[in-house]
Amino acid sequence: MGRIFGYLLQLVFVFILLRFLWQLLRRLIGGVRRAQQARGRPSSPPFSAASEKTFRDPVCGMFVSLELSHKLKSGPETLHFCSHECREKYQAQRVH
Numbered sequence: 001m002g003r004i005f006g007y008l009l010q011l012v013f014v015f016i017l018l019r020f021l022w023q024l025l026r027r028l029i030g031g032v033r034r035a036q037q038a039r040g041r042p043s044s045p046p047f048s049a050a051s052e053k054t055f056r057d058p059v060c061g062m063f064v065s066l067e068l069s070h071k072l073k074s075g076p077e078t079l080h081f082c083s084h085e086c087r088e089k090y091q092a093q094r095v096h
């Protein structure tokens, strides 16, 4: 009798475990679908409030807009700095 009870308990445990795994899998698939939908929509940029293009100052980490940034050509890409000082600092670092 005790063995049958143990077997049933095991069965219930496996059932609960499978249900849990199934829900986890469904949530994962749903999350991926949502992410793909968000990426597919061109009208929703990752930074919702910022409509203009911003660049990260590599020296101080500040975000600067394209119009206000101090630009520096570095190979194929253009770097953007918040101030003249930051640009100078970056250029000094590159020389050393």
Ligand SMILES: [Zn+2]
Residues within 6 Å of the ligand: 057, 059, 060, 061, 062, 081, 082, 083, 086
């Ligand atoms: Zn800066």
